Amino acid sequence: MQRLTRTFPFGYRDLLVAWTLRIIRARYKQSVLGGLWAIIQPAATVAIFTIIFTLFIPIDTGNIPYILFSYTAMVPWLLFSSSISDMVDSIVINMHLVTKIYFPREIFVVAAMLARLMDFAIAFGILVLLILFNRAPVNPWGWLSLPVLVVIQLSLSLGLGLFGAALNVFYRDIKHVFTLALQLWFYATPIIYPINLVPTHFHKFYFLNPMAGVIESYRSILLDGALPTSNLLLSAVVSMSILVFGYWFFRRVEHLFADVI
Amino acid sequence: MDPSIVINQVSKKYRIGRGLPGIRTIFKLGNSSNDEKYHWALRDLSFELQPGESLGIIGPNGAGKTTILKLLSKVTYPTKGEIFVNGRYSSLIELGAGFHPELTGRENIYLNGTILGMRRGEIRSRFDQIVDFAGIDKYLDTPVKRYSSGMYARLGFSVAVHVDPEILLVDEVLAVGDVAFRTRCYERMLKLLENGTTLIFVSHNFSAVQRVCSRCLVLYGGKLAFEGNTAEAIAEYSNILRRAAVDSSLTDTQENGGLSKRVMTHGAVIESVQILQDKGQSTLTFSKGDTALVRMNVRFVEAATSPVFACTVRQADGGIVYDFTTHWANLTPPRL
Numbered sequence: 001m002q003r004l005t006r007t008f009p010f011g012y013r014d015l016l017v018a019w020t021l022r023i024i025r026a027r028y029k030q031s032v033l034g035g036l037w038a039i040i041q042p043a044a045t046v047a048i049f050t051i052i053f054t055l056f057i058p059i060d061t062g063n064i065p066y067i068l069f070s071y072t073a074m075v076p077w078l079l080f081s082s083s084i085s086d087m088v089d090s091i092v093i094n095m096h097l098v099t100k101i102y103f104p105r106e107i108f109v110v111a112a113m114l115a116r117l118m119d120f121a122i123a124f125g126i127l128v129l130l131i132l133f134n135r136a137p138v139n140p141w142g143w144l145s146l147p148v149l150v151v152i153q154l155s156l157s158l159g160l161g162l163f164g165a166a167l168n169v170f171y172r173d174i175k176h177v178f179t180l181a182l183q184l185w186f187y188a189t190p191i192i193y194p195i196n197l198v199p200t201h202f203h204k205f206y207f208l209n210p211m212a213g214v215i216e217s218y219r220s221i222l223l224d225g226a227l228p229t230s231n232l233l234l235s236a237v238v239s240m241s242i243l244v245f246g247y248w249f250f251r252r253v254e255h256l257f258a259d260v261i
Numbered sequence: 262m263d264p265s266i267v268i269n270q271v272s273k274k275y276r277i278g279r280g281l282p283g284i285r286t287i288f289k290l291g292n293s294s295n296d297e298k299y300h301w302a303l304r305d306l307s308f309e310l311q312p313g314e315s316l317g318i319i320g321p322n323g324a325g326k327t328t329i330l331k332l333l334s335k336v337t338y339p340t341k342g343e344i345f346v347n348g349r350y351s352s353l354i355e356l357g358a359g360f361h362p363e364l365t366g367r368e369n370i371y372l373n374g375t376i377l378g379m380r381r382g383e384i385r386s387r388f389d390q391i392v393d394f395a396g397i398d399k400y401l402d403t404p405v406k407r408y409s410s411g412m413y414a415r416l417g418f419s420v421a422v423h424v425d426p427e428i429l430l431v432d433e434v435l436a437v438g439d440v441a442f443r444t445r446c447y448e449r450m451l452k453l454l455e456n457g458t459t460l461i462f463v464s465h466n467f468s469a470v471q472r473v474c475s476r477c478l479v480l481y482g483g484k485l486a487f488e489g490n491t492a493e494a495i496a497e498y499s500n501i502l503r504r505a506a507v508d509s510s511l512t513d514t515q516e517n518g519g520l521s522k523r524v525m526t527h528g529a530v531i532e533s534v535q536i537l538q539d540k541g542q543s544t545l546t547f548s549k550g551d552t553a554l555v556r557m558n559v560r561f562v563e564a565a566t567s568p569v570f571a572c573t574v575r576q577a578d579g580g581i582v583y584d585f586t587t588h589w590a591n592l593t594p595p596r597l
Contacts, residue, residue, distance in 0.1 A: 018375040022361055022368075029363040029404075100355040101376060102335040258337040259275060 016107050023115035038119035039126055042074045049192045064223050068130055072222050073191040073215045075123045080157050081182045083116040087161025088168050088178045095261045105254050109165045137225025145228055153214045156239035159246035166250045169257050189215055210235035263347055265428055265459035266310040271342030273303040273328055302328040303483045315460040317474035319498055324480040326463045330354055330430045348427030351377050356417030362406035366397055369405050373420045387423045395419035422449050428459045467495050528563035568594055
């Protein structure tokens with residue numbers, strides 16, 4: 001019915017970069033520790049689990065120290081969970097812009113995710129140092145496949161983030177639903193315990209959780225000097241499907257945002 | 262040459278009420294169930310603008326002025342009808358869109374500029390002009406949360422006009438600046454017009470509209486009430502409000518020169534108000550100690566037994582300086 005034509009001889013790449021930088025800069029302005037928070041958060045969480053699972057309820061993690069075992073999983077998990085929470089909120093907290101000025105609304109969501117990549121990079125740098133310090137075996141092919149893992153996990157978070165951000169415009173409950181779901185999801189993913197503690201007959205369902213395959217692959221590459229695990233394929237398929245669905249949903253309801261918000 | 266803007270039979274309705282939208286509304290595009298309440302913000306509006314033309318839009322609050330700008334800038338979509346916008350536009354619906362209070366003036370120029378559609382390189386090349394126009398060079402590296410509201414507005418306006426838009430949409434945003442800055446804004450708008458920019462200007466400030474726009478629309482209740490040259494449109498706007506005042510009793514009608522009328526009944530229409538000097542000359546300027554005579558021509562539509570006439574003198578900000586009614590003064594107007 002409606003045809004809106006206009007020449008737009010300028011891409012949105014610059015805006016995406018500018019908006020991402022805005023989030024990162026604003027996050028650490030007037031903060032003493034600034035970027036250090038990117039390390040403090042996973043380090044503190046890992047510290048408490050290390051105390052519990054080495055002193056109180058010892059868990060066998062082979063010849064890998066528990067602290068390294070859980071930090072390896074915590075860093076990608078925090079990228080996953082914090083980026084999703086930020087994305088779900090991203091449209092609503094910018095409602096004054098959504099109702100006043102047009103640019104593709106995906107930018108809010110994607111930028112919220114990219115801004116968390118910064119924290120991930122810092123925390124991952126520390127992880128690399130720990131691994132080198134611990135003299136874990138290094139498989140160059142494994143390390144080269146790390147970007148694939150990041151892409152799979154980002155597709156999954158972006159898919160969920162787009163879906164959640166769009167729905168949160170209509171029902172603010174969604175934000176709380178996602179917070180709760182991420183809390184539960186944390187325990188359904190092998191972060192603080194090794195996969196061999198999960199009964200084998202559960203595995204069929206367990207690996208339907210795409211994050212399980214992703215986290216296992218991070219460990220396999222970084223700690224065992226191996227390649228990604230075979231479950232990663234299922235993770236990739238599920239993640240891509242969720243991304244396609246999330247983006248489809250977002251595009252479908254995007255035009256209602258300014259009127260409803 | 263192709264027109265810059267074509268609006269063809271455009272209507273826009275909004276859902277009113279506080280209820281949450283149904284799942285059905287979200288999934289079925291616009292095919293809404295009948296039990297929800299709607300308000301038509303615009304009805305069957307059509308107009309066309311050629312490149313380099315300027316159009317003023319005036320009308321009371323809620324007439325649909327801002328809705329037009331939002332439709333043109335693609336923030337929202339029409340319920341019915343078609344909109345064509347040809348060319349790069351910049352909208353001044355909000356000054357300093359996306360400014361983050363914690364970021365410096367410099368960082369916010371890049372941020373706001375990219376939001377308005379400029380590339381980084383373009384902003385860099387116009388950076389000095391932007392800063393110069395806004396007059397904030399000393400505060401460039403200060404977070405904008407420390408800016409005065411005037412500085413904030415100047416910076417926002419400056420970025421927006423340096424987008425070098427083919428189409429510029431300006432809402433009532435210039436009210437914040439001081440007189441000198443507003444004058445520069447109008448000059449800048451006129452200069453953009455000379456260079457072929459198409460301009461849509463929404464304002465309550467008639468003299469500003471008259472200064473910038475040759476053509477003008479009057480909107481009333483979401484409908485086009487008048488279209489023509491600006492002077493006629495402003496005159497027509499007063500007439501429309503006067504007629505509306507008869508329909509809905511409590512509407513102030515704005516007159517040129519600050520004289521307004523309010524009719525509290527459907528039974529009468531105030532045709533004109535004049536303030537006269539002793540000698541009977543109509544004027545709006547009085548010196549201390551002068552006697553002012555108020556003359557009203559009132560047409561009674563229905564018979565009235567004891568009409569009361571009132572007069573209030575207000576300051577520009579609405580504060581009452583003096584008021585009286587014929588009732589307080591114990592005057593009995595002639596029986597009608």
